[in-house]
Amino acid sequence: MAQTSQEVVQAARKAGSRMADRNTPFIYNEWYVAAFADEVGRSLLRRTLLGRDVILYRTEGGQAVALDNRCIHRSYPLSEGFLDGDTVVCGYHGFRYDVTGTLVQVPSQDRCPKGVGVRQYPIVERGPLLWIWLGEEEADPARLPPHQWITEPDWVCSKGYFHLQGNYVSLHENLLDLTHLSFLHAKSFGTPDYAAAKFRAEINEGRFALLRDVVPTTLPPVWAKPTGMEGYPQAARIVRSEFMAPSLHTVAVRFYDNALPEADRPEFRIRTAHIPTPETHGSTHYFIVHGRDFAQDQEWITQFMHDELFKAFQEDVDGMQHLEQMLEKADDDFFEISVASDRASVEMRKYIKARAEAEAAQRLERTAEQPVQAPSRLAGVA
Ligand code: FES
Ligand SMILES: [Fe+2]
Missing domain, CATH: 3.90.380.10 (Naphthalene 1,2-dioxygenase Alpha Subunit; Chain A, domain 1)
Structure with a gap:
């Protein structure tokens, strides 16, 4: 019976350890196609991209928009809400976000907290393709493949x-x-x-x-x-x-x-x-x-x-x-x-x-510099 020698197995594993596989982190600093251009219109399209939950839609003027799908109030998916003009209204308690992802209305109070919102992702439309940038580096269209x-x-x-x-x-x-x-x-x-x-x-x-x-x-x-x-x-x-x-x-x-x-x-x-x-x-x-x-x-x-x-x-x-x-x-x-x-x-x-590993190490460094606080029901009352 043919059996691969331990020497060959060890060499193969060593070579394999330098190669990306299904356990390798994603590379975020790249343009990726989020959708075909004709898939995105005047309703909220939910899509998971590189593990991130994202919504895609078009403004009344036809501009494609990509926002993080998690409402910053109680994490309800915005994809379960609705579009009102160019804004997105959360389907749980009605927080409203504009095209930049900025929170612009809280229905239960007159005052809207300033400078908070969901992340907006840059989009570039080229022919039939909508490209999205999910990384931390600058989204430069010159980097489109x-x-x-x-x-x-x-x-x-x-x-x-x-x-x-x-x-x-x-x-x-x-x-x-x-x-x-x-x-x-x-x-x-x-x-x-x-x-x-x-x-x-x-x-x-x-x-x-x-x-x-x-x-x-x-x-x-x-x-x-x-x-x-x-x-x-x-x-x-x-x-x-x-x-x-x-x-x-x-x-x-x-x-x-x-x-x-x-x-x-x-x-x-x-x-x-x-x-x-x-x-x-x-x-x-x-x-x-x-x-x-x-x-x-x-x-x-x-x-x-x-x-x-x-x-x-x-x-x-x-x-x-x-x-x-x-x-x-x-x-x-x-x-x-x-x-x-x-x-x-x-x-x-x-x-x-x-x-991927260099990027993951940078992410870790950034997180260490700005420690994320554990979510708290009392934290962040605005
Ligand atoms: S979870 Fe979105 S408004 Fe409450
Ligand atoms: Fe093939």
């Missing part, structure tokens, strides 16, 4: 969402090594030659990419039909799969006819923005925007690709759930080994862990 193609006219996009029962680090790792296309996606957009195709990793500070050239190959229907290469064995599938930020992974693929000379062959490009926003350590909001830069006026292609892709992404969502259930049960015997195609994801996980 690069995704401008989504709003460029060359790219025809469709979008979708999964509520994924798994940690966001596992999802990033899934996206950084597409070896799994030949197995997890064997019945959808994977092909048997994908796993063994040549690959290389690109490692930069905060950016990790795995590049794979699958040439020549036969494309699966989702790409073969729209590019007119059904059943054709001389296709090229050139893939760049890249971690751009804890909140964004982009897969960019080029297809062409490998039998044609380079100067003459048309190229077909698709991109997919995989956008994980941690909900809890065991669940993730998984937003997806998919686009192509060819046959933009062919509505059937948009619909066909969308339907086929989301069937395949469902396989990832199911796979991540299986994984999460195994990881939840991890005991003292737990170890995992990595192979060459994991290089980019190992570096990515080390990066997440280092950043």
Whole structure:
């Protein structure tokens, strides 16, 4: 019976201890997608983001607003209250908050305590995405991860969402090594030659990419039909799969006819923005925007690709759930080994862990400087 030697187990555990996993704290100082823009309107949308309970709504003027969901009076969820104009009224005793989260009315008294309220989170709206900043550092829109193609006219996009029962680090790792296309996606957009195709990793500070050239190959229907290469064995599938930020992974693929000379062959490009926003350590909001830069006026292609892709992404969502259930049960015997195609994801996980722990240490320092008082029914009477 094969048994992994203790030496290998120890080495694997040592390597694993430097890599982010489901127990790693979240990185708050990043822009994350809170919702699709069309999900947020004139009612209170409740969403848990990085463990924080948040409400989202739009003002009468259409501006998106994000506030902490916990009323500062007796912690009633504001999502159970209602919007009155641009203000939020708590559904318990009627405390009223404006768009900045400032308390502006206490119905039981004339005087409203000054300078108190719920936390307001900065929001940036870009095309179909609403980005939120939950961190302590300044919310600088220049720090948004690069995704401008989504709003460029060359790219025809469709979008979708999964509520994924798994940690966001596992999802990033899934996206950084597409070896799994030949197995997890064997019945959808994977092909048997994908796993063994040549690959290389690109490692930069905060950016990790795995590049794979699958040439020549036969494309699966989702790409073969729209590019007119059904059943054709001389296709090229050139893939760049890249971690751009804890909140964004982009897969960019080029297809062409490998039998044609380079100067003459048309190229077909698709991109997919995989956008994980941690909900809890065991669940993730998984937003997806998919686009192509060819046959933009062919509505059937948009619909066909969308339907086929989301069937395949469902396989990832199911796979991540299986994984999460195994990881939840991890005991003292737990170890995992990595192979060459994991290089980019190992570096990515080390990066997440280092950043997350540095941020957590800063949080601890801040808390030590400003000790939080235990809640008291007598404290803070205003
Ligand atoms: S709990 Fe919100 S007003 Fe009392
Ligand atoms: Fe996948």
